[in-house]
Amino acid sequence: MSDRPQRERVVLAHRRGARMVRTRVEVQEQTQVGDALVRGLVRAQLGLALRLAAVVVAIAVALLVITTTFPELAAHSVFGIRLNWFILAGLAYPLLYCIGRLYVRLAEQAERDFVRVVDSEP
Numbered sequence: 001m002s003d004r005p006q007r008e009r010v011v012l013a014h015r016r017g018a019r020m021v022r023t024r025v026e027v028q029e030q031t032q033v034g035d036a037l038v039r040g041l042v043r044a045q046l047g048l049a050l051r052l053a054a055v056v057v058a059i060a061v062a063l064l065v066i067t068t069t070f071p072e073l074a075a076h077s078v079f080g081i082r083l084n085w086f087i088l089a090g091l092a093y094p095l096l097y098c099i100g101r102l103y104v105r106l107a108e109q110a111e112r113d114f115v116r117v118v119d120s121e122p
Helices: 023-026 032-069 083-119
Strands: none
Touching: 032 083
16 A cells, blocks of 8 residues: 555544533523623613713703703804804713713623633633
């Protein structure tokens, strides 16, 4: 026959770093530990959403109180725009946009933390 050595199958699972992490298995199999981890992520994101929603409501209420308390704001204008619209367009909407961006960044950070916990060695 031939003088070549017999082929040997190389399996990556035998490498030390290639094994599946236990916490990832817990999450995939939806065990009690995995369920607790996922619930923790959902709870963290819900808490973040509720806190930022409270900030948005506070801003809306503050604008309502200001425009109700000082109706003469509608009479003044800046650059040809009534002051109450200028406050909405120049201050409130950009602030709401920034709060939305902040929510996305913090929610993604919570997801990265979750993945880091799931992928960590037990």
